[in-house]
Amino acid sequence: MNPDIHLFASDRGRHLFVVGGSQLFDVDQATYDEFDGAWRRDDRTAVARLLEELGIQRPPPPEAASVAQDGIHAISLAVAQTCNLACRYCYADEGTFGGGAQLMSQETAAAAVDLLCDGAPAGARLNLAFLGGEPLTNRGVLRAATERATERAAARGLSITFSVTTNGTLLDSSDAEFFERHGFAITISLDGLRDAHNLLRPFKHGKGSYDAILARVMPLLAAQRRMQVSARVTVTPSNLDLRDTLREFVDRGFHSVGFSPVLSAPSGAGEMGAGDLSRMLAEMIACGREFERQIAAGNRFPFANMVNALRELHRGTHRPYPCGAAAGYFGVSADGTMSACHRFVGNDLGRMGSLSNGIDAGRRTLWLTERHVDRQLPCQSCWARYLCGGGCHHEVLTRGRVACDYIRGWLQYCLDAYVRLLEQCPDYFDTSASR
Amino acid sequence: MNKTPLDDRDEKPVRRISATNLSAQLRYRAQGNPPSAAPESAPANCYPGLVADFRAVWRRILVGIVLHEATNFVVKAYGELAPLKGHRLLSVDGVPLVVQVKGPLRGAIDDASQPLTDGEVGDDLVVLEWANALAAIMPKAGTPVTCLFTKEKSDDLTLPELTEDQTITKQLKVRNFFERSDANAPIRPVIARRLAQPGELTQGLCSPWQSDFRECACYYWAASRPDYVNVEPDVRIGSRGHNWLARDRSAPPEYVLDPRGGEDERLLTEVELLNAWERVLRFVIAGNDSE
Numbered sequence: 001m002n003p004d005i006h007l008f009a010s011d012r013g014r015h016l017f018v019v020g021g022s023q024l025f026d027v028d029q030a031t032y033d034e035f036d037g038a039w040r041r042d043d044r045t046a047v048a049r050l051l052e053e054l055g056i057q058r059p060p061p062p063e064a065a066s067v068a069q070d071g072i073h074a075i076s077l078a079v080a081q082t083c084n085l086a087c088r089y090c091y092a093d094e095g096t097f098g099g100g101a102q103l104m105s106q107e108t109a110a111a112a113v114d115l116l117c118d119g120a121p122a123g124a125r126l127n128l129a130f131l132g133g134e135p136l137t138n139r140g141v142l143r144a145a146t147e148r149a150t151e152r153a154a155a156r157g158l159s160i161t162f163s164v165t166t167n168g169t170l171l172d173s174s175d176a177e178f179f180e181r182h183g184f185a186i187t188i189s190l191d192g193l194r195d196a197h198n199l200l201r202p203f204k205h206g207k208g209s210y211d212a213i214l215a216r217v218m219p220l221l222a223a224q225r226r227m228q229v230s231a232r233v234t235v236t237p238s239n240l241d242l243r244d245t246l247r248e249f250v251d252r253g254f255h256s257v258g259f260s261p262v263l264s265a266p267s268g269a270g271e272m273g274a275g276d277l278s279r280m281l282a283e284m285i286a287c288g289r290e291f292e293r294q295i296a297a298g299n300r301f302p303f304a305n306m307v308n309a310l311r312e313l314h315r316g317t318h319r320p321y322p323c324g325a326a327a328g329y330f331g332v333s334a335d336g337t338m339s340a341c342h343r344f345v346g347n348d349l350g351r352m353g354s355l356s357n358g359i360d361a362g363r364r365t366l367w368l369t370e371r372h373v374d375r376q377l378p379c380q381s382c383w384a385r386y387l388c389g390g391g392c393h394h395e396v397l398t399r400g401r402v403a404c405d406y407i408r409g410w411l412q413y414c415l416d417a418y419v420r421l422l423e424q425c426p427d428y429f430d431t432s433a434s435r
Numbered sequence: 436m437n438k439t440p441l442d443d444r445d446e447k448p449v450r451r452i453s454a455t456n457l458s459a460q461l462r463y464r465a466q467g468n469p470p471s472a473a474p475e476s477a478p479a480n481c482y483p484g485l486v487a488d489f490r491a492v493w494r495r496i497l498v499g500i501v502l503h504e505a506t507n508f509v510v511k512a513y514g515e516l517a518p519l520k521g522h523r524l525l526s527v528d529g530v531p532l533v534v535q536v537k538g539p540l541r542g543a544i545d546d547a548s549q550p551l552t553d554g555e556v557g558d559d560l561v562v563l564e565w566a567n568a569l570a571a572i573m574p575k576a577g578t579p580v581t582c583l584f585t586k587e588k589s590d591d592l593t594l595p596e597l598t599e600d601q602t603i604t605k606q607l608k609v610r611n612f613f614e615r616s617d618a619n620a621p622i623r624p625v626i627a628r629r630l631a632q633p634g635e636l637t638q639g640l641c642s643p644w645q646s647d648f649r650e651c652a653c654y655y656w657a658a659s660r661p662d663y664v665n666v667e668p669d670v671r672i673g674s675r676g677h678n679w680l681a682r683d684r685s686a687p688p689e690y691v692l693d694p695r696g697g698e699d700e701r702l703l704t705e706v707e708l709l710n711a712w713e714r715v716l717r718f719v720i721a722g723n724d725s726e
Contacts, residue, residue: 028450
């Protein structure tokens with residue numbers, strides 16, 4: 001594997017992906033062969049010379065020191081560190097993060113909102129997310145924090161969006177009205193169709209939750225105007241039938257449907273092995289093929305993984321981190337402790353200070369320096385490192401990098417699909433790049 | 436046979452690449468292109484008018500006629516509209532294209548609505564810029580709108596308030612301003628191909644081989660056309676070289692100052708540049724245009 005370029009062929013021709021700057025070129029056979037020869041000899045000097053001769057620049061991704069200068073633009077509140085479901089693979093250990101059940105107080109939520117809104121520069125675009133546990137078990141604080149953030153952002157002329165990830169079991173009609181009024185992005189955790197979901201996401205007393213959730217979610221789907229209701233499917237070896245799941249949820253009217261494998265669970269339950277990831281990749285590609293057919297036919301088909309990957313490939317996003325954790329984004333636990341993200345609640349690995357004492361700048365800089373993908377192994381030698389960013393910090397720190405082949409396989413399929421769609425449906429990218 | 440640098444270049448393999456995604460398109464600078472070919476360093480960042488004349492995209496907004504980019508003169512007309520060539524388009528869909536400019540005149544500040552004129556007939560009339568005057572018809576693409584023309588060919592501006600027997604009324608279809616892959620597809624953020632023929636967005640720009648290069652001398656902006664050529668070091672005065680307009684640029688370098696406003700027989704005239712730039716000028720390679 002050459003860390004500077006990635007070559008691939010399709011029935012559209014030969015293609016050169018330049019890792020620095022995530023730049024994609026169509027190349028003729030002779031040029032392809034020259035790069036291929038240098039690649040096979042593992043001759044990075046020759047690759048660099050060829051790129052220079054072609055006038056291709058390779059900008060490096062942002063450095064940790066510059067990222068550490070950025071302000072906060074997103075915060076998530078673990079408003080309820082408790083949950084009424086008993087999913088065994090939950091990264092939050094059934095909502096409590098391994099501790100006792102806790103609800104965030106209104107004062108703590110207000111302090112977090114003030115940190116987000118008061119420190120933001122003029123014109124900033126902010127996001128406030130509500131997570132848990134199940135955030136709707138602390139509905140009052142969720143709403144109060146939303147109202148406060150709306151007022152403070154408006155007073156300073158800032159733009160703010162809201163999101164919530166919920167298991168859907170507690171949604172009621174007043175939530176629909178509230179979420180619609182504030183234009184929430186709502187993510188419903190639905191881990192497969194009825195049987196698979198019921199097996200994986202039972203209530204604490206053991207009964208499956210699928211029908212209860214759908215009964216509460218369907219009115220929300222029908223009420224979508226400003227708000228967007230999406231389905232997130234956490235994939236385990238027990239719910240690998242992604243095609244039917246995708247089709248069903250798209251047909252039900254979800255704004256988007258996305259899949260994410262369980263790579264690390266406190267109990268070890270549900271974690272995907274190499275064989276499972278291989279099966280999942282085949283399913284994801286089958287979903288992608290369906291996406292390609294639908295787009296070619298002029299239909300909207302909100303397969304989130306594909307939509308996002310194509311948008312990022314088209315833009316040429318190159319990221320030194322997998323997400324904004326400890327960069328522009330922080331998680332706040334119920335007791336006001338700040339973490340690199342929502343997954344590190346109660347976990348010293350990602351501790352980043354507290355609302356009362358502020359962000360720990362030293363730990364933040366150390367995190368950004370150590371977690372930079374150019375410092376990661378085996379990422380340094382991987383062509384996909386600036387597309388992937390090194391993988392979810394929480395999963396990598398707790399289980400290691402077990403999904404690299406899956407990620408590269410998915411990205412390779414997306415590159416192939418990008419080349420196809422760019423030729424077949426250029427209109428798609430005109431609008432997707434700006435979304 | 437002695438090899439020139441060009442011969443060496445010919446021996447290199449010809450590589451063909453095409454930037455596919457946006458980051459590649461934005462960063463790629465083709466071999467031989469100057470830094471100003473990149474979006475971040477293009478003159479258009481400071482002087483958009485040096486790259487394209489956006490007014491020209493409105494010239495073909497109405498099917499059947501071609502307008503001047505800056506005035507309501509019908510430059511071309513086709514089919515049954517052909518007789519309208521040379522006429523003036525006075526209004527479109529009820530919106531006047533020519534207006535009278537009014538304001539306070541010196542010595543008459545109490546009346547803020549005097550026609551602003553120096554006394555010449557019609558010098559108080561202006562044609563509205565197309566991007567303003569015609570924006571309202573954009574949503575009517577594909578449908579006809581009422582267009583009012585002068586009855587006669589006219590070199591002069593007139594207001595639309597003419598009697599019926601002084602005007603011609605036609606229904607002209609509005610073209611799509613933005614491109615669509617097909618009639619049912621959503622618009623793309625690309626100006627419609629049919630609004631401009633190749634070259635039309637730039638034909639109104641300065642003419643680099645002709646007057647503007649002369650007017651914008653002294654290394655002003657024409658990096659691709661140096662105005663001081665065949666330069667040699669000179670220990671006494673620093674350097675010696677030719678004015679790019681010198682008729683004989685193979686003679687020993689001696690700079691002939693452009694008299695500006697006058698003529699010097701040792702320099703090419705603007706008329707010569709206009710008529711025969713491709714014969715009297717050469718490409719400047721490595722600062723040298725005498726070979």
